Amino acid sequence: MLHEEVVGRIRAILLDGEIPPGARIPERELCERLEISRTPLREALKVLAAEGLVQLLPHRGSRAAKLTDKDMRDLFEVCQGLEALAGELACERITDAEIGAIAAAHDEMVRHYRDGDLIQYYRGNRAIHEAIVTAAGNPVLAGLYTSVTARIRRARYVTPMTPQRWALAVKEHEAILNALQRRDGVGLAHILRAHLRHKREEVLQAGFAETEGNDVTLRIA
Amino acid sequence: MLHEEVVGRIRAILLDGEIPPGARIPERELCERLEISRTPLREALKVLAAEGLVQLLPHRGSRAAKLTDKDMRDLFEVCQGLEALAGELACERITDAEIGAIAAAHDEMVRHYRDGDLIQYYRGNRAIHEAIVTAAGNPVLAGLYTSVTARIRRARYVTPMTPQRWALAVKEHEAILNALQRRDGVGLAHILRAHLRHKREEVLQAGFAETEGNDVTLRIA
DNA sequence: TTTTACACTTTTGAATGCAAAATTTGCGAT
DNA sequence: ATCGCAAATTTTGCATTCAAAAGTGTAAAA
Numbered sequence: 001m002l003h004e005e006v007v008g009r010i011r012a013i014l015l016d017g018e019i020p021p022g023a024r025i026p027e028r029e030l031c032e033r034l035e036i037s038r039t040p041l042r043e044a045l046k047v048l049a050a051e052g053l054v055q056l057l058p059h060r061g062s063r064a065a066k067l068t069d070k071d072m073r074d075l076f077e078v079c080q081g082l083e084a085l086a087g088e089l090a091c092e093r094i095t096d097a098e099i100g101a102i103a104a105a106h107d108e109m110v111r112h113y114r115d116g117d118l119i120q121y122y123r124g125n126r127a128i129h130e131a132i133v134t135a136a137g138n139p140v141l142a143g144l145y146t147s148v149t150a151r152i153r154r155a156r157y158v159t160p161m162t163p164q165r166w167a168l169a170v171k172e173h174e175a176i177l178n179a180l181q182r183r184d185g186v187g188l189a190h191i192l193r194a195h196l197r198h199k200r201e202e203v204l205q206a207g208f209a210e211t212e213g214n215d216v217t218l219r220i221a
Numbered sequence: 222m223l224h225e226e227v228v229g230r231i232r233a234i235l236l237d238g239e240i241p242p243g244a245r246i247p248e249r250e251l252c253e254r255l256e257i258s259r260t261p262l263r264e265a266l267k268v269l270a271a272e273g274l275v276q277l278l279p280h281r282g283s284r285a286a287k288l289t290d291k292d293m294r295d296l297f298e299v300c301q302g303l304e305a306l307a308g309e310l311a312c313e314r315i316t317d318a319e320i321g322a323i324a325a326a327h328d329e330m331v332r333h334y335r336d337g338d339l340i341q342y343y344r345g346n347r348a349i350h351e352a353i354v355t356a357a358g359n360p361v362l363a364g365l366y367t368s369v370t371a372r373i374r375r376a377r378y379v380t381p382m383t384p385q386r387w388a389l390a391v392k393e394h395e396a397i398l399n400a401l402q403r404r405d406g407v408g409l410a411h412i413l414r415a416h417l418r419h420k421r422e423e424v425l426q427a428g429f430a431e432t433e434g435n436d437v438t439l440r441i442a
Numbered sequence: 443t444t445t446t447a448c449a450c451t452t453t454t455g456a457a458t459g460c461a462a463a464a465t466t467t468g469c470g471a472t
Numbered sequence: 473a474t475c476g477c478a479a480a481t482t483t484t485g486c487a488t489t490c491a492a493a494a495g496t497g498t499a500a501a502a
Contacts, residue, residue, distance in 0.1 A: 002279065003267065003277070003279075003485090027453080027454085028453085036486080036487095037486060037487045037488075038454095038455095038486095038487085038488095039260065039485080039486055039487070039488090040485080040486065040487095042264065042454095042455085043263065043264050043267045044267075046224065046264045046265075046267065046268050047267050047268055047270075047271045050268045050271055050272065051271065052361075052364075056224070058223065058224075058454090058455090059453090059454060059455080059492090059493055059494065060453090060454080060493090060494070060495095061453070061454065061494095071361070074359045074360060074361040074362065075361055077306075077310065077359055077361075077362065078306070078359065078361050078362050078365065080306075081302055081303065081305075081306035081362070082302065084302075085298075085299070085301075085302035089298070138295045138298055138299065139295060140273075140292070140295040140296055140298075140299050140369070141295065141298065141299050141302070143273075144299065144365055144369075148361070148365075224455090248483080248484085249483085257456080257457095258456060258457045258458075259456095259457085259458095259484095259485095260455085260456055260457070260458095261455080261456065261457095263484095263485085279463095279484090279485090280462085280463050280464065280483090280484060280485080281463090281464070281465095281483090281484080282464095282483070282484065
């Protein structure tokens with residue numbers, strides 16, 4: 001198993017909440033499960049610690065990082081900035097074909113909205129946001145975006161929404177698509193920022209910070 | 222020696238250009254020099270690879286990452302976005318004391334400009350940009366900023382400037398300070414973006430991409 | 443009964459050793 | 473002299489091992 005694959009698998013375990021935020025990461029167990037020894041596992045944990053997904057305590061092992069309200073706020077704030085930048089750049093560089101693909105994804109997402117299928121809606125939603133970032137044509141930006149969104153993914157794509165909020169989000173997505181089609185970078189940046197600001201308020205109001213005894217996984221079910 | 226210290230020391234070696242971009246990283250030598258064994262060294266290298274400072278080639282060791290023109294452009298683009306965001310947030314949150322400190326740093330920097338001391342000018346310049354990011358009060362943002370700026374530091378703070386460009390940069394810094402004092406977030410974001418755009422053009426024009434046979438260190442001397 | 447001291451266990455962090463892969467060296471053929 | 477190929481050497485990646493630190497349990501003393 002390659003180094004990057006080890007990192008990826010542990011990242012998946014953490015993002016799935018299989019090891020819940022704040023819990024200790026059992027080196028021995030993970031080694032057995034991934035069928036590797038402690039050396040490559042520990043290398044991966046240090047990388048994930050640098051990413052912010054794992055917290056290393058000297059001589060006390062590693063834990064799955066826990067996000068406070070402040071962390072969540074900071075991450076959303078940065079995410080807003082990154083998506084706004086991506087939107088502006090995308091408008092300069094996006095091809096008609098890419099716009100077409102996003103429009104198709106948008107229509108499909110709206111169908112899931114009408115069907116009331118939140119899971120599928122979120123899936124499409126995420127694909128659109130990622131497509132915009134990709135269209136920006138900046139791998140550095142894409143990398144930071146991936147890393148920041150990974151940390152808030154569970155909160156962002158798991159929060160239940162009220163009908164009102166959901167309707168607003170869909171409306172905002174109409175505006176996002178529209179700005180893209182007009183290649184209105186400044187406008188797109190604005191609407192993306194507002195869109196994420198609303199999402200953040202939603203998440204924080206729902207109390208989704210990963211603090212003591214707040215098991216998000218339970219709430220999902 | 223603590224893990225973070227190992228990472229820091231290798232980072233410094235790379236940023237100083239002691240191991241020039243593209244060169245192989247000699248594990249054995251570094252181990253002896255840092256007086257550690259290969260295990261912690263390799264952990265550090267993987268972390269630095271995740272940061273983009275080191276390139277890992279499976280079964281072929283690690284090299285100091287080399288930046289192409291495109292990489293440089295992408296990094297500056299992201300840096301613009303991060304600084305603009307930091308500027309906006311800073312205007313919302315900065316204290317009078319912090320503004321005072323930045324004003325003092327600014328005055329000192331201008332003195333170095335008048336003295337024609339580019340090294341000291343750059344040092345002060347960097348301190349101001351970092352102070353603005355700090356004033357944004359967002360550690361996630363600060364972390365990304367540190368990591369992105371580290372990668373372009375040599376280009377950013379080493380490029381020789383023409384008198385015209387230097388004068389323009391100082392003028393822009395007057396505007397930066399002014400916007401901060403007025404707590405004009407949008408204005409500050411704009412001027413920071415323009416400032417960095419100019420810097421990027423300067424760097425790219427100077428041909429500072431770390432491509433084959435382009436030893437930046439030589440040019441500094 | 444509560445607290446503290448102490449031995450014991452577990453776990454962490456790092457050095458060493460070993461097999462596999464890659465690079466370099468040496469030699470023969472053209 | 474140059475090219476090609478095989479043997480030798482080096483280097484990489486990982487498993488194992490070892491010392492040190494943290495955690496745990498027990499028993500004695502207050």
